[in-house]
Amino acid sequence: MITSFESNTMKAFQVKRGLAERSNNIVQSFINNISFPKTLDELYWFAEEHGCYPVEDILQEAETVWTSPRWAKIGDIVFFMHSKTAKSTITKLRTQLYNERDNISKEKFKTLIDWINRGLGLYKLYGGKIFAIGEVIGAPQYISDFDEDYEETTFYHWGSRIYAEIEVSLLDTPIDISEYNDFILVSRQSGITPVFGKEFIQLKELICSKNDVPQYFMESEATPLPLTKINSENWLGITEEYRRSFMLEAQFRSYYVDYLLRAISDRKTIYKECRCVKQDSPNTFADNVIYINGKYLPVEVKLSIKTEANIKTQVENYCNTDEIYIDSKRNVKITPSQVYNRNVMIIDTDNIYIFDSDACELRHILCLNDLTTDSDLKKLKSALINALAI
Numbered sequence: 319m320i321t322s323f324e325s326n327t328m329k330a331f332q333v334k335r336g337l338a339e340r341s342n343n344i345v346q347s348f349i350n351n352i353s354f355p356k357t358l359d360e361l362y363w364f365a366e367e368h369g370c371y372p373v374e375d376i377l378q379e380a381e382t383v384w385t386s387p388r389w390a391k392i393g394d395i396v397f398f399m400h401s402k403t404a405k406s407t408i409t410k411l412r413t414q415l416y417n418e419r420d421n422i423s424k425e426k427f428k429t430l431i432d433w434i435n436r437g438l439g440l441y442k443l444y445g446g447k448i449f450a451i452g453e454v455i456g457a458p459q460y461i462s463d464f465d466e467d468y469e470e471t472t473f474y475h476w477g478s479r480i481y482a483e484i485e486v487s488l489l490d491t492p493i494d495i496s497e498y499n500d501f502i503l504v505s506r507q508s509g510i511t512p513v514f515g516k517e518f519i520q521l522k523e524l525i526c527s528k529n530d531v532p533q534y535f536m537e538s539e540a541t542p543l544p545l546t547k548i549n550s551e552n553w554l555g556i557t558e559e560y561r562r563s564f565m566l567e568a569q570f571r572s573y574y575v576d577y578l579l580r581a582i583s584d585r586k587t588i589y590k591e592c593r594c595v596k597q598d599s600p601n602t603f604a605d606n607v608i609y610i611n612g613k614y615l616p617v618e619v620k621l622s623i624k625t626e627a628n629i630k631t632q633v634e635n636y637c638n639t640d641e642i643y644i645d646s647k648r649n650v651k652i653t654p655s656q657v658y659n660r661n662v663m664i665i666d667t668d669n670i671y672i673f674d675s676d677a678c679e680l681r682h683i684l685c686l687n688d689l690t691t692d693s694d695l696k697k698l699k700s701a702l703i704n705a706l707a708i
Contacts, residue, residue, distance in 0.1 A: 352373050
Protein backbone atom coordinates (compact mmCIF):
# COMPACT_ATOMS: atom_id res chain seq x y z
CA MET A 319 0.00 0.00 0.00
CA ILE A 320 1.49 3.33 -1.09
CA THR A 321 -0.01 6.56 0.23
CA SER A 322 -0.32 9.75 -1.82
CA PHE A 323 2.56 11.20 0.19
CA GLU A 324 4.84 8.28 -0.60
CA SER A 325 3.75 8.24 -4.22
CA ASN A 326 4.58 11.91 -4.71
CA THR A 327 7.91 11.53 -2.95
CA MET A 328 8.78 8.53 -5.13
CA LYS A 329 7.94 10.60 -8.23
CA ALA A 330 10.29 13.32 -7.06
CA PHE A 331 13.07 10.78 -6.73
CA GLN A 332 12.37 9.28 -10.14
CA VAL A 333 12.84 12.72 -11.66
CA LYS A 334 15.86 13.73 -9.57
CA ARG A 335 17.80 10.46 -9.24
CA GLY A 336 21.46 11.36 -9.26
CA LEU A 337 24.56 10.36 -11.20
CA ALA A 338 26.37 8.56 -8.40
CA GLU A 339 26.78 4.81 -8.16
CA ARG A 340 28.67 2.73 -5.67
CA SER A 341 31.93 1.55 -7.24
CA ASN A 342 32.91 -1.00 -4.57
CA ASN A 343 31.51 -2.96 -1.62
CA ILE A 344 32.76 -0.61 1.10
CA VAL A 345 29.75 0.82 2.91
CA GLN A 346 28.61 2.96 5.75
CA SER A 347 25.56 1.84 7.68
CA PHE A 348 22.98 3.13 10.11
CA ILE A 349 20.06 1.99 12.24
CA ASN A 350 16.78 3.69 11.38
CA ASN A 351 14.84 3.53 14.67
CA ILE A 352 11.11 3.71 13.99
CA SER A 353 9.15 5.09 16.92
CA PHE A 354 5.44 5.32 17.69
CA PRO A 355 3.08 8.33 17.43
CA LYS A 356 3.58 10.57 20.44
CA THR A 357 0.06 12.03 20.74
CA LEU A 358 -3.51 10.87 20.25
CA ASP A 359 -3.85 13.34 17.37
CA GLU A 360 -0.87 11.77 15.61
CA LEU A 361 -2.26 8.30 16.27
CA TYR A 362 -5.65 9.28 14.84
CA TRP A 363 -3.96 10.77 11.78
CA PHE A 364 -2.24 7.47 11.04
CA ALA A 365 -5.52 5.62 11.49
CA GLU A 366 -7.65 7.93 9.34
CA GLU A 367 -5.20 9.32 6.78
CA HIS A 368 -2.24 7.02 6.38
CA GLY A 369 -3.93 3.68 6.98
CA CYS A 370 -0.99 1.91 8.60
CA TYR A 371 1.89 2.45 10.99
CA PRO A 372 5.38 3.34 9.71
CA VAL A 373 6.60 -0.10 10.81
CA GLU A 374 3.95 -1.60 8.52
CA ASP A 375 5.17 0.56 5.64
CA ILE A 376 8.49 -1.25 5.84
CA LEU A 377 6.82 -4.64 6.27
CA GLN A 378 4.67 -4.14 3.18
CA GLU A 379 7.03 -2.56 0.64
CA ALA A 380 10.01 -4.05 -1.19
CA GLU A 381 11.17 -0.54 -2.05
CA THR A 382 10.49 2.63 -0.11
CA VAL A 383 11.48 6.25 0.33
CA TRP A 384 12.60 6.84 3.90
CA THR A 385 14.52 9.32 5.99
CA SER A 386 18.30 8.98 5.91
CA PRO A 387 21.38 10.86 7.06
CA ARG A 388 22.85 13.39 4.64
CA TRP A 389 26.04 11.37 4.37
CA ALA A 390 24.39 8.16 3.14
CA LYS A 391 25.50 6.93 -0.29
CA ILE A 392 24.19 4.50 -2.85
CA GLY A 393 25.01 1.01 -1.61
CA ASP A 394 24.97 1.91 2.08
CA ILE A 395 23.18 -0.42 4.49
CA VAL A 396 20.10 0.42 6.57
CA PHE A 397 18.93 -1.54 9.61
CA PHE A 398 15.23 -0.96 10.31
CA MET A 399 14.36 -1.23 14.00
CA HIS A 400 11.11 -0.75 15.92
CA SER A 401 11.84 1.41 18.94
CA LYS A 402 12.39 -0.29 22.29
CA THR A 403 10.58 2.59 24.02
CA ALA A 404 7.47 2.33 21.84
CA LYS A 405 5.61 0.18 24.38
CA SER A 406 5.77 2.80 27.12
CA THR A 407 4.49 5.39 24.62
CA ILE A 408 1.60 3.12 23.64
CA THR A 409 0.55 2.42 27.23
CA LYS A 410 0.71 6.13 28.11
CA LEU A 411 -1.54 6.93 25.17
CA ARG A 412 -3.95 4.18 26.24
CA THR A 413 -4.14 5.66 29.75
CA GLN A 414 -4.67 9.15 28.32
CA LEU A 415 -7.39 7.86 26.00
CA TYR A 416 -9.37 6.32 28.87
CA ASN A 417 -8.93 9.47 30.97
CA GLU A 418 -10.33 11.60 28.12
CA ARG A 419 -13.01 9.12 27.08
CA ASP A 420 -15.91 11.39 28.03
CA ASN A 421 -14.63 14.09 25.66
CA ILE A 422 -14.20 11.80 22.66
CA SER A 423 -16.91 10.44 20.38
CA LYS A 424 -17.62 6.71 20.60
CA GLU A 425 -16.56 6.24 17.00
CA LYS A 426 -13.21 8.00 17.50
CA PHE A 427 -12.60 6.18 20.78
CA LYS A 428 -13.14 2.82 19.10
CA THR A 429 -10.78 3.76 16.28
CA LEU A 430 -8.08 4.85 18.70
CA ILE A 431 -8.35 1.83 21.02
CA ASP A 432 -8.30 -0.52 18.03
CA TRP A 433 -5.14 1.16 16.76
CA ILE A 434 -3.52 1.08 20.20
CA ASN A 435 -4.15 -2.67 20.31
CA ARG A 436 -2.82 -2.96 16.79
CA GLY A 437 0.30 -1.09 17.88
CA LEU A 438 0.76 -3.43 20.85
CA GLY A 439 0.49 -6.40 18.51
CA LEU A 440 3.21 -4.99 16.26
CA TYR A 441 5.37 -4.24 19.29
CA LYS A 442 5.07 -7.84 20.50
CA LEU A 443 6.48 -9.01 17.18
CA TYR A 444 9.03 -6.30 16.41
CA GLY A 445 9.51 -4.01 19.42
CA GLY A 446 13.17 -3.40 20.22
CA LYS A 447 14.22 -5.50 17.23
CA ILE A 448 15.91 -5.04 13.88
CA PHE A 449 13.28 -6.60 11.63
CA ALA A 450 14.49 -5.56 8.17
CA ILE A 451 17.62 -4.51 6.35
CA GLY A 452 17.90 -2.31 3.30
CA GLU A 453 20.25 -0.98 0.67
CA VAL A 454 20.28 2.68 -0.32
CA ILE A 455 19.56 2.67 -4.07
CA GLY A 456 19.05 6.41 -4.61
CA ALA A 457 21.27 9.18 -3.29
CA PRO A 458 19.71 11.15 -0.39
CA GLN A 459 17.89 14.26 -1.49
CA TYR A 460 16.16 17.23 0.03
CA ILE A 461 12.53 16.81 -0.99
CA SER A 462 10.47 19.99 -1.05
CA ASP A 463 7.62 19.04 -3.39
CA PHE A 464 5.35 17.41 -0.80
CA ASP A 465 1.66 16.84 -1.32
CA GLU A 466 0.01 20.06 -0.10
CA ASP A 467 -2.06 18.06 2.40
CA TYR A 468 1.15 17.07 4.17
CA GLU A 469 3.08 20.31 3.83
CA GLU A 470 2.61 21.31 7.48
CA THR A 471 2.75 17.77 8.83
CA THR A 472 5.48 17.25 11.38
CA PHE A 473 4.43 13.75 12.35
CA TYR A 474 7.06 11.14 12.69
CA HIS A 475 9.85 10.54 10.21
CA TRP A 476 8.11 12.95 7.85
CA GLY A 477 9.41 15.84 9.94
CA SER A 478 12.65 15.40 8.01
CA ARG A 479 13.14 16.49 4.43
CA ILE A 480 16.17 14.28 3.70
CA TYR A 481 15.04 11.09 1.99
CA ALA A 482 16.64 8.20 0.15
CA GLU A 483 15.25 5.37 -1.92
CA ILE A 484 15.85 2.09 -0.11
CA GLU A 485 15.39 -1.50 -1.22
CA VAL A 486 13.96 -3.45 1.74
CA SER A 487 14.55 -7.07 2.78
CA LEU A 488 12.65 -8.46 5.76
CA LEU A 489 14.40 -10.70 8.26
CA ASP A 490 12.82 -14.07 9.02
CA THR A 491 14.35 -13.84 12.49
CA PRO A 492 14.35 -10.27 13.86
CA ILE A 493 17.34 -9.39 16.06
CA ASP A 494 16.52 -8.16 19.56
CA ILE A 495 18.44 -5.18 20.93
CA SER A 496 19.63 -7.35 23.83
CA GLU A 497 21.80 -9.23 21.33
CA TYR A 498 23.76 -6.17 20.19
CA ASN A 499 23.45 -3.46 22.84
CA ASP A 500 26.79 -4.48 24.32
CA PHE A 501 28.58 -3.16 21.22
CA ILE A 502 26.09 -0.67 19.71
CA LEU A 503 24.40 2.14 21.65
CA VAL A 504 21.17 3.04 19.86
CA SER A 505 20.65 6.80 20.00
CA ARG A 506 17.86 8.12 22.21
CA GLN A 507 18.18 11.62 20.73
CA SER A 508 17.86 10.77 17.06
CA GLY A 509 16.10 8.26 14.84
CA ILE A 510 19.43 7.60 13.12
CA THR A 511 22.31 5.71 14.74
CA PRO A 512 25.48 5.37 12.62
CA VAL A 513 27.07 1.90 12.74
CA PHE A 514 30.83 2.00 12.10
CA GLY A 515 33.54 -0.50 11.08
CA LYS A 516 33.84 -3.31 13.63
CA GLU A 517 30.34 -2.69 15.01
CA PHE A 518 28.95 -3.20 11.51
CA ILE A 519 30.93 -6.41 11.12
CA GLN A 520 29.61 -7.78 14.44
CA LEU A 521 26.00 -6.84 13.63
CA LYS A 522 26.29 -8.28 10.14
CA GLU A 523 27.63 -11.58 11.48
CA LEU A 524 24.80 -11.72 14.03
CA ILE A 525 22.12 -11.15 11.41
CA CYS A 526 23.66 -13.59 8.93
CA SER A 527 23.88 -16.31 11.59
CA LYS A 528 20.09 -16.32 11.92
CA ASN A 529 18.83 -15.25 8.49
CA ASP A 530 19.20 -15.78 4.77
CA VAL A 531 20.25 -12.35 3.52
CA PRO A 532 20.60 -10.69 0.09
CA GLN A 533 23.89 -10.85 -1.78
CA TYR A 534 24.54 -7.11 -1.44
CA PHE A 535 24.52 -7.51 2.34
CA MET A 536 26.75 -10.58 2.29
CA GLU A 537 29.33 -8.76 0.13
CA SER A 538 29.28 -5.45 1.99
CA GLU A 539 32.34 -4.37 3.95
CA ALA A 540 32.86 -1.56 6.44
CA THR A 541 36.55 -0.76 6.31
CA PRO A 542 37.64 2.20 8.46
CA LEU A 543 38.98 5.22 6.60
CA PRO A 544 42.82 5.19 6.57
CA LEU A 545 42.95 8.95 7.16
CA THR A 546 46.42 8.96 8.70
CA LYS A 547 47.85 7.41 5.54
CA ILE A 548 46.56 10.11 3.16
CA ASN A 549 49.14 12.61 1.89
CA SER A 550 49.91 14.77 -1.15
CA GLU A 551 51.45 11.82 -2.99
CA ASN A 552 48.73 9.20 -2.58
CA TRP A 553 45.48 11.11 -1.91
CA LEU A 554 43.96 10.48 -5.32
CA GLY A 555 44.45 6.73 -5.16
CA ILE A 556 43.35 6.19 -1.57
CA THR A 557 40.35 8.48 -1.66
CA GLU A 558 39.08 6.94 -4.91
CA GLU A 559 38.25 3.86 -2.84
CA TYR A 560 37.08 5.61 0.33
CA ARG A 561 35.82 9.01 -0.85
CA ARG A 562 32.12 8.29 -0.35
CA SER A 563 32.71 7.09 3.19
CA PHE A 564 33.31 10.64 4.42
CA MET A 565 30.54 11.41 6.90
CA LEU A 566 31.63 14.96 7.73
CA GLU A 567 32.28 17.89 5.42
CA ALA A 568 35.39 18.68 7.43
CA GLN A 569 36.82 15.24 6.63
CA PHE A 570 35.97 15.58 2.95
CA ARG A 571 37.60 18.99 2.81
CA SER A 572 40.79 18.03 4.63
CA TYR A 573 41.46 14.66 3.00
CA TYR A 574 40.16 15.22 -0.51
CA VAL A 575 39.09 18.73 -1.52
CA ASP A 576 42.20 20.52 -0.23
CA TYR A 577 44.44 18.22 -2.26
CA LEU A 578 42.20 18.57 -5.32
CA LEU A 579 42.16 22.37 -5.17
CA ARG A 580 45.93 22.58 -4.83
CA ALA A 581 46.29 20.30 -7.84
CA ILE A 582 44.19 22.50 -10.14
CA SER A 583 45.02 25.96 -8.75
CA ASP A 584 47.77 28.15 -10.23
CA ARG A 585 48.84 28.91 -6.67
CA LYS A 586 49.35 26.39 -3.89
CA THR A 587 47.65 28.66 -1.36
CA ILE A 588 44.01 27.74 -0.76
CA TYR A 589 42.03 30.50 0.90
CA LYS A 590 39.46 29.28 3.44
CA GLU A 591 36.30 30.71 5.02
CA CYS A 592 36.47 33.79 2.82
CA ARG A 593 34.12 36.61 3.80
CA CYS A 594 31.97 37.84 0.93
CA VAL A 595 30.66 41.40 1.15
CA LYS A 596 27.67 42.78 -0.73
CA GLN A 597 26.09 46.14 -0.14
CA ASP A 598 22.84 45.93 1.83
CA SER A 599 23.29 42.18 2.42
CA PRO A 600 24.63 40.21 5.41
CA ASN A 601 28.15 38.90 5.03
CA THR A 602 28.49 35.30 3.88
CA PHE A 603 31.48 32.95 3.83
CA ALA A 604 32.69 30.90 0.88
CA ASP A 605 34.34 27.63 1.90
CA ASN A 606 37.35 28.34 -0.31
CA VAL A 607 38.75 30.63 -2.96
CA ILE A 608 41.37 29.48 -5.48
CA TYR A 609 43.35 31.26 -8.19
CA ILE A 610 42.94 29.75 -11.64
CA ASN A 611 43.73 31.11 -15.11
CA GLY A 612 44.34 34.66 -13.90
CA LYS A 613 41.37 35.16 -11.58
CA TYR A 614 40.01 34.07 -8.23
CA LEU A 615 37.18 31.53 -8.04
CA PRO A 616 34.93 30.92 -4.99
CA VAL A 617 34.41 27.26 -4.05
CA GLU A 618 31.59 25.61 -2.09
CA VAL A 619 32.00 22.13 -0.56
CA LYS A 620 29.13 19.78 0.29
CA LEU A 621 28.73 16.10 1.02
CA SER A 622 25.83 16.05 -1.43
CA ILE A 623 24.16 18.99 -3.12
CA LYS A 624 20.97 16.95 -3.42
CA THR A 625 20.40 17.21 0.32
CA GLU A 626 20.56 21.00 0.27
CA ALA A 627 17.29 22.93 0.33
CA ASN A 628 18.47 25.47 -2.26
CA ILE A 629 22.09 25.19 -3.29
CA LYS A 630 21.70 27.90 -5.94
CA THR A 631 20.56 30.45 -3.39
CA GLN A 632 23.48 29.54 -1.13
CA VAL A 633 26.18 30.05 -3.75
CA GLU A 634 24.49 33.10 -5.28
CA ASN A 635 25.69 34.86 -2.12
CA TYR A 636 29.29 34.53 -3.36
CA CYS A 637 28.54 36.04 -6.78
CA ASN A 638 28.58 39.70 -7.79
CA THR A 639 30.23 40.70 -4.54
CA ASP A 640 31.71 44.09 -3.78
CA GLU A 641 34.75 42.45 -2.22
CA ILE A 642 35.95 39.12 -0.87
CA TYR A 643 38.34 38.86 2.06
CA ILE A 644 40.71 35.99 1.33
CA ASP A 645 42.69 36.66 4.50
CA SER A 646 40.62 38.35 7.19
CA LYS A 647 43.45 38.40 9.74
CA ARG A 648 45.66 40.46 7.43
CA ASN A 649 42.72 42.29 5.88
CA VAL A 650 43.61 41.04 2.38
CA LYS A 651 40.70 41.47 -0.01
CA ILE A 652 39.98 41.08 -3.72
CA THR A 653 37.65 43.18 -5.86
CA PRO A 654 35.14 42.22 -8.59
CA SER A 655 37.67 42.72 -11.40
CA GLN A 656 39.88 40.04 -9.86
CA VAL A 657 37.14 37.43 -9.47
CA TYR A 658 35.02 35.18 -11.66
CA ASN A 659 32.23 37.21 -10.18
CA ARG A 660 29.28 35.31 -11.62
CA ASN A 661 30.67 31.82 -10.95
CA VAL A 662 31.17 29.41 -8.06
CA MET A 663 32.78 25.99 -8.22
CA ILE A 664 30.80 23.37 -6.27
CA ILE A 665 32.28 20.07 -5.15
CA ASP A 666 30.46 17.22 -3.46
CA THR A 667 31.46 13.60 -2.95
CA ASP A 668 30.11 12.66 -6.37
CA ASN A 669 30.53 15.54 -8.79
CA ILE A 670 32.01 18.93 -9.64
CA TYR A 671 29.84 21.77 -10.95
CA ILE A 672 30.14 25.40 -11.98
CA PHE A 673 27.32 27.71 -10.92
CA ASP A 674 26.52 30.56 -13.29
CA SER A 675 24.56 33.33 -11.56
CA ASP A 676 23.59 35.03 -14.84
CA ALA A 677 21.83 31.89 -16.07
CA CYS A 678 21.02 30.69 -12.52
CA GLU A 679 22.12 27.18 -13.43
CA LEU A 680 24.54 24.45 -12.38
CA ARG A 681 26.77 23.09 -15.13
CA HIS A 682 28.06 19.61 -14.52
CA ILE A 683 31.81 19.48 -15.10
CA LEU A 684 32.98 16.06 -13.98
CA CYS A 685 31.98 12.96 -12.07
CA LEU A 686 34.63 12.25 -9.43
CA ASN A 687 34.58 8.58 -10.42
CA ASP A 688 36.38 9.74 -13.57
CA LEU A 689 39.11 11.51 -11.63
CA THR A 690 41.75 8.86 -10.98
CA THR A 691 45.06 10.07 -12.46
CA ASP A 692 47.18 13.21 -12.76
CA SER A 693 46.13 13.36 -16.39
CA ASP A 694 42.49 13.49 -15.28
CA LEU A 695 43.34 16.45 -13.03
CA LYS A 696 44.72 18.33 -16.02
CA LYS A 697 41.56 17.56 -17.98
CA LEU A 698 39.48 18.82 -15.07
CA LYS A 699 41.38 22.10 -14.98
CA SER A 700 40.90 22.59 -18.72
CA ALA A 701 37.18 21.82 -18.41
CA LEU A 702 36.81 24.34 -15.60
CA ILE A 703 38.62 27.08 -17.54
CA ASN A 704 36.41 26.41 -20.57
CA ALA A 705 33.26 26.58 -18.42
CA LEU A 706 34.38 29.85 -16.84
CA ALA A 707 34.93 31.37 -20.28
CA ILE A 708 31.35 30.78 -21.38
